[in-house]
Amino acid sequence: MKWTVLSDNRSCDGSLETEHGLSILLETEKHRILLDTGASDVFIRNAEKMGIDLSTVDYVFISHGHSDHAGGLKHLMKIYDKAQVIVSPDALSGSFFSKRRYLHSITTEWPEGGEERFLYINQTQQVAIGLYVMARIPQFHPMPKGNKYLFVQTAEGSHVNDDFRHELALYTDGLLFTGCAHSGLENILAACPYPLRVVVGGFHLLDDQETAEELIELAKRLTEAYPDTRFYTSHCTGDKAFAILKGIMGDQLQTFSCGSVLSSFIAAV
Numbered sequence: 001m002k003w004t005v006l007s008d009n010r011s012c013d014g015s016l017e018t019e020h021g022l023s024i025l026l027e028t029e030k031h032r033i034l035l036d037t038g039a040s041d042v043f044i045r046n047a048e049k050m051g052i053d054l055s056t057v058d059y060v061f062i063s064h065g066h067s068d069h070a071g072g073l074k075h076l077m078k079i080y081d082k083a084q085v086i087v088s089p090d091a092l093s094g095s096f097f098s099k100r101r102y103l104h105s106i107t108t109e110w111p112e113g114g115e116e117r118f119l120y121i122n123q124t125q126q127v128a129i130g131l132y133v134m135a136r137i138p139q140f141h142p143m144p145k146g147n148k149y150l151f152v153q154t155a156e157g158s159h160v161n162d163d164f165r166h167e168l169a170l171y172t173d174g175l176l177f178t179g180c181a182h183s184g185l186e187n188i189l190a191a192c193p194y195p196l197r198v199v200v201g202g203f204h205l206l207d208d209q210e211t212a213e214e215l216i217e218l219a220k221r222l223t224e225a226y227p228d229t230r231f232y233t234s235h236c237t238g239d240k241a242f243a244i245l246k247g248i249m250g251d252q253l254q255t256f257s258c259g260s261v262l263s264s265f266i267a268a269v
Contacts, residue, residue: 001173002027005260006046007038008234013259017042021068022235028173030130034060035177037072057083063179064167065091070108077111089120090166097159100149121168134169134191141186146206180204180236196229207238215241219248232256
């Protein structure tokens with residue numbers, strides 16, 4: 001198994017572009033899966049610079065409806081016509097807004113046409129051999145406090161707090177992709193009944209939202225409940241939050257950025 005970061009807020013390679021978005025190419029023995037598409041076509045340009053052929057991708061997994069994870073899909077579908085798109089129908093139908101700093105839309109501009117390529121997921125299921133998607137994730141554990149800035153627009157035009165019914169998580173061969181983990185990292189972990197070797201994605205732990213004590217307790221719970229699991233995060237995990245978690249989790253927690261290439265769960269870049 002190999003995964004390559006094509007779009008992220010940070011980069012380990014000065015030749016690659018960054019953006020507030022996330023896109024990762026996951027390659028297994030059975031599948032080539034694009035995990036989210038970032039906010040724009042940055043992931044396509046970065047892939048070209050890295051010599052990666054995206055035309056051979058089997059599946060595009062869209063973790064949720066926000067534009068920083070799905071905004072690049074329209075660009076991909078213009079040039080490649082093969083991959084099947086795994087997405088929640090609630091992601092396509094929702095109008096999403098952020099009130100962080102100021103009110104602004106974070107709704108994805110979806111591709112026109114190509115509906116026959118969309119695989120709509122309403123419930124947890126296996127979508128291909130060894131490929132599982134978790135949907136409607138139960139929310140028993142704490143939710144990220146940064147969610148308080150995120151809203152869905154109703155038919156009447158008002159804004160209500162997002163319940164993230166449009167969020168999905170993907171599992172294959174011991175790897176769990178969390179997207180932004182708006183449903184809460186612990187909730188997503190609990191919803192995955194399969195053995196976990198590595199967890200990859202944003203954890204939506206924005207700086208100065210959770211207290212240091214809350215982050216320390218989270219890190220302790222993760223190390224106790226998942227002692228043999230490695231965690232990789234970036235994008236919507238703040239630098240301060242990461243440092244606090246890292247102080248407890250040590251080598252069990254790592255970061256990634258544009259250009260990171262990991263194989264067999266060991267960083268090559």
